Amino acid sequence: MKRVGPTWIWTFAAAVVACKGAAPDPASVLPAHAGALVVFAAPSRVRESVVSLVDRLPEAIGVVDVVRSVVGVCLDDDAGTRASGLDPSRGPAFALWDDAVLAVLPLHDEGLGLRRLRLRLARLGFAREDAGPGDRESFGHVDRKDLKAVLWSSPGLAFVCIGVGARCAADSPRTGWDPRPVVEELGAGDFVAVGLVRNDLLRKAVEVLGVPVREPGVGVTLALLQDVRWAVGVGERVRVRVAAGPVGPPAPSGALDMAPPKGLAAVLQVALPAGLEGAVARLIFGAPAGTGHGPWERWTGELGVGVLLGDHRAAPVPAGLAAALQRLRWVAAARFRTPADAEQVVRAMAASRSPLSDGSVPAATGTVSWTGPGGITAGIQAEGDHLLVGSEAGRPVIPGAVAEVVSLGRDPTTVVRLALEPGALLDAIGGARLEFLGHLVRSVRSVVALLTFEAGRPVLAVEARLR
Numbered sequence: 001m002k003r004v005g006p007t008w009i010w011t012f013a014a015a016v017v018a019c020k021g022a023a024p025d026p027a028s029v030l031p032a033h034a035g036a037l038v039v040f041a042a043p044s045r046v047r048e049s050v051v052s053l054v055d056r057l058p059e060a061i062g063v064v065d066v067v068r069s070v071v072g073v074c075l076d077d078d079a080g081t082r083a084s085g086l087d088p089s090r091g092p093a094f095a096l097w098d099d100a101v102l103a104v105l106p107l108h109d110e111g112l113g114l115r116r117l118r119l120r121l122a123r124l125g126f127a128r129e130d131a132g133p134g135d136r137e138s139f140g141h142v143d144r145k146d147l148k149a150v151l152w153s154s155p156g157l158a159f160v161c162i163g164v165g166a167r168c169a170a171d172s173p174r175t176g177w178d179p180r181p182v183v184e185e186l187g188a189g190d191f192v193a194v195g196l197v198r199n200d201l202l203r204k205a206v207e208v209l210g211v212p213v214r215e216p217g218v219g220v221t222l223a224l225l226q227d228v229r230w231a232v233g234v235g236e237r238v239r240v241r242v243a244a245g246p247v248g249p250p251a252p253s254g255a256l257d258m259a260p261p262k263g264l265a266a267v268l269q270v271a272l273p274a275g276l277e278g279a280v281a282r283l284i285f286g287a288p289a290g291t292g293h294g295p296w297e298r299w300t301g302e303l304g305v306g307v308l309l310g311d312h313r314a315a316p317v318p319a320g321l322a323a324a325l326q327r328l329r330w331v332a333a334a335r336f337r338t339p340a341d342a343e344q345v346v347r348a349m350a351a352s353r354s355p356l357s358d359g360s361v362p363a364a365t366g367t368v369s370w371t372g373p374g375g376i377t378a379g380i381q382a383e384g385d386h387l388l389v390g391s392e393a394g395r396p397v398i399p400g401a402v403a404e405v406v407s408l409g410r411d412p413t414t415v416v417r418l419a420l421e422p423g424a425l426l427d428a429i430g431g432a433r434l435e436f437l438g439h440l441v442r443s444v445r446s447v448v449a450l451l452t453f454e455a456g457r458p459v460l461a462v463e464a465r466l467r
Helices: 008-019 043-056 056-072 078-083 108-123 179-187 198-209 216-225 277-283 319-325 340-351 399-408 422-428 435-442
Strands: 034-039 092-096 100-106 127-130 137-142 148-154 157-163 191-196 229-232 237-243 264-271 301-307 330-336 368-371 379-383 386-392 416-421 443-454 457-466
Touching: 043 056, 043 078, 043 179, 056 108, 056 216, 108 148, 108 157, 137 330, 179 191, 179 229, 191 198, 198 422, 264 330, 277 301, 301 422, 340 379, 340 386, 368 416, 416 422, 422 435
Parallel strands: none
Antiparallel strands: 034 092, 034 191, 092 100, 100 157, 127 137, 137 148, 148 157, 191 229, 229 237, 237 457, 264 301, 264 416, 301 330, 330 386, 368 379, 379 386, 416 443, 443 457
16 A cells, blocks of 8 residues: 655654644653653554555454453544544554553543543443542552552643552653654654663563572573663564664664575574673583584584475364474584584584483494484584484485585675475474465564674564565
């Protein structure tokens, strides 16, 4: 669909510099130091992207319905947004903490908008308690007594805060947050949403997932990430860009036109920056720290994983993840400095008599058998300066594919590339007989991800191309 109208960054900029009395922008009153901040483009701008998405993926209409029901914003019809008392020419904004969320919504009709918001709070299980200080209305949840909601307004804006602490009882935010630096850094002028996650909230979220944040390596990594900036675009392609570390100049867009090499359903390529490969090898493979004699010390930092095309469409649906993975034909190839280094690793793994090895020393052209979790079996062998691991290791199909699986073209800023065709991957594991899953997966033509690292700043770009 041809775009009309300005990109939302310029709409936001115009609102910031508008004369007194103009409709305020929701982002301009967000608490700038909240744990996370999210700003959406105007619904009238988002509609262009949503129409294109729903045309290609009709199931996405469910997202439109949820947004209309919970927030009152009608993404496919400006009249529907006005019927909720909201303004379709300005996008909503949100602030999040670990104990509360604040929504700032642009009002078209204050009386109508507040009435609709009261009804939505009631639908979520909140009952009005009292008017509260000033014009604030307080609500308590009928089932969770510790969960409270507060509703209030200022000219042109409605505020809804829901949380378990005293955060929602604080004064109205006045500091504001300017999303333009994030938009400019990520080149996200035509994206539909941008946001920022503060390091403190990121750390708490990671801890909730069970990651040991007090471990020195994890703690240092989280500290180096600093605040995380992100942007999302929706349309003929679904695009996500994420940056962490120090804020820098506009991030390069990267080449996202990559496809899996011929004969592969998916490929993952890794090329670690010089000096980092030893630390990663010690972390993953257990080479003795600081000795310099572990078998992986001669690894170049290059690693590739490829899933070969397969056709299990007529096979029974796999009983679980392990059964699905056992059907995959795959190979991983790690590059070493010399063929002798690769051979040394194979022999060291065979001699270790670990649970993952049968303990046999390989012949010149043989492999070490390997059994992983869930009964997944593979072979390990040296092929020139590569170490091959996989269900296809050592078979004739592999030597010709190794270079394509591993090589990243030695781009000094690219750390990871991932390319996959979801439909081909589904066929390879035998999930195509699940009709709804097959339809949903095949609506995505390809998924590509690119992680770059430059000037101390990692940038992740992900793009899903729809049919």
